[in-house]
Amino acid sequence: MSRQPRRTWSLFSTTALALIGSISVILVFALTAVTWFVMVPMAKRSADDLAALIVLSAQTWTELPKEAQPLLAAELKNQHGLIIQEIPALNRLHSTNLPYVRFLHNAVVHRFNQCPPGTIDPQTGECIYMGSLPQGAGYWIEIPIADDVLKFEFSPSRVGYKIPFTLGVILVGGILLTLLLGLGLARRLTRPVSRLAEQVSLGLPDAPLPLTGPKETRVLIEAVNRRSAEVKRLVENRTVLLAGISHDLRTPLTRLSLSLALAQDALEAELHDQMQADVEQMNQLIGEVLSIARGVNQAPLESVDAHTWLAHCVASAARRGITVQLIEPNTQARFALAPPTAQRILDNLIDNAQRYGRPPITLRRLETADAHIVCIEDHGTGLTMDEIITLREPFARKDAARSGVTGYGLGLSLATALAEAQGWQLELYAPGAHPYLSPGKQPSGLTACLILPKSPGHPQANPLAKI
Known part of the structure; x- marks a missing residue:
């Protein structure tokens, strides 16, 4: 059973999560402390004040004559927002569990001296009950006093201290402030490192990166700038050295080629042809080295008809004596590419298939949702994945992977660099590993695919720096 790769979080994500x-x-601890030591005592104090008013009003009601009780009811309603009335019997049912209501009930019970005979519920042991009015109109409390049962009603605005509402406001505000503060601090701390990672992922930057962020980040950016400058100087020195050596070699090769032409009659034909082939091979090697020395730049893209361009590549191979079979889907397509660069890559792949594989050689066009794919397939012995990795290295000799062949080890590296400079991908697949064909249609040899994104990607900076 294969082990799933561990998920990697970005620096911004880990920093933001740690801060939040x-x-x-801290916010939860502060809320708990404020609730327990500030809000709950204040709510109990407010409930105790309202309980004192209710108990005093009930006692006053029973002492007043019947004709004076309406005056007390009017005053309580106008001055304190309380509605008092007599009811036949106790409801004996609690219908709310709000913290403030419980505080108020306990405060009234505490201030109430004793329950009148026959008013205590045997199941609850209480004679004072509270509940909510219909449709959230407020709350009620029933108190048995003397021979009467009084019911007080008051609106939600009369509740002196609303613990759930206050907690909700503080909690929501704290969460929003925490998110904003955490994301802001994380972005400020990680932005320089994120920019550095983005630049380095595209290749070492050509210009020095600005020194921003905290001290440690500035030290890191300065080290990357210093290393980039060293690599740039190394590449420039190597380029000058390769160009100089290659140019100096061209002069004696030219004299040698001229001498062979002049001495053609004095040499055996087979020896002359062998020496001329050696000179041409050396010229080819020098040409490849000069291409590396000059560097690879991104060429401008053109929109070309896929069938026309691929047919041109097949005709070019035919002029070199290579037979290539073109296989395309029935749909028409257009490529956004640099024709000279793409032609050079395909010529290199076709020549490799002819030199190291076996016919038939197939040029196949495929298409996915986000890319056009052009594959060169041969029917040789193919390569293993380890051999493919080896051959991707610069100056890797192909005869180290396939016996009986010779080469300089620069063609595939140069083709890869050309593709990366355009934002393309050049992939090699072992026999049976073609990802775009079913098992029954797999070629027996090596498959090389040039992947052209339909949306042009980012070209790799300095693609020849690794050659």
């Missing part, structure tokens, strides 16, 4: 988590813990 830390601030959230």
Whole structure:
């Protein structure tokens, strides 16, 4: 059973989560402390004040004559927002569990001296009950006093201290502030490193990166700038050296080629042809080295008809004595590519298939949702994945992977560099590993695919720096 790769979080994500988590813990602790030591005591104090008013009003009601009780009811309603009335019997049912209502009930019970005979519920042991009015109109409390049962009603605005509402406001505000603060701090701390990672992922930057962020980040950016400058100087020196050596070699090769032409009659034909082939091979090697020395730049893209361009590549191979079979889907397509660069890559792949594989050689066009794919397939012995990795290295000799062949080890590296400079991909697949064909249609040899994104990607900076 294959092990799933461990998920990697970005620096911004880990920093933001750490900050938000830390601030959230502090916020929860602060809310708990404020609730327990500030809000709950204030709510109990407010409930106790209202309980004192209710108990005093109930006692006053029973002492007043019947004709004076309406005056007391009017005053309580106008001055304190309380509605008092007599009811036949106790409801004996609690219908709310709000913290403030419980505080108020306990305060009334505490201030109430004793329940009248026959008013205590045997199941609950209480004679004072509270509940909510219909449709959230407010709350009620029933108190048995003397021979009467009084019911007080008051609106939600009369509740002196709303613990759930206050907690909700503080919690929502704290969460929003925590998110904003955590994301802001994380972005400020990680932005320089993120920019550095983005630049380095595209290749070493050509110009020095600005020194921003905290001290440690500035030290890191300065080290990358210093290393980039060293690599740039190394590449420039190597380029000058390769160009100089290759140019100096061209002069004696030219004299040698001229001498062979002049001495053609004095030499045996087979020896002359062998020496001329050696000179041409050396010229080819020097040409490849000069291409590396000059560097690879991104060429401008053109829109070309896929069938026309691929047919041109097949005709070019035919002029070199190579037979290539073109296989395309029935749909028409257009490529956004640099024709000279793409032609050079395909010529290199076709020549390799002819030199190291066996016919038939197939040029196949495929298409996915986000890319056009051009594959060169041969029917040789193919390569293993380890051999493919080896051959991708610069100056890797192909005869180290396939016996009986010779080469300089620069063609595939140069083709890869050309593709990367355009934002393309050049992939090699072992026999049976073609990802775009079913098992029954797999070629027996090597498959080389040039992947052209339909949306042009980012070209790799300095693609020849690794050659």
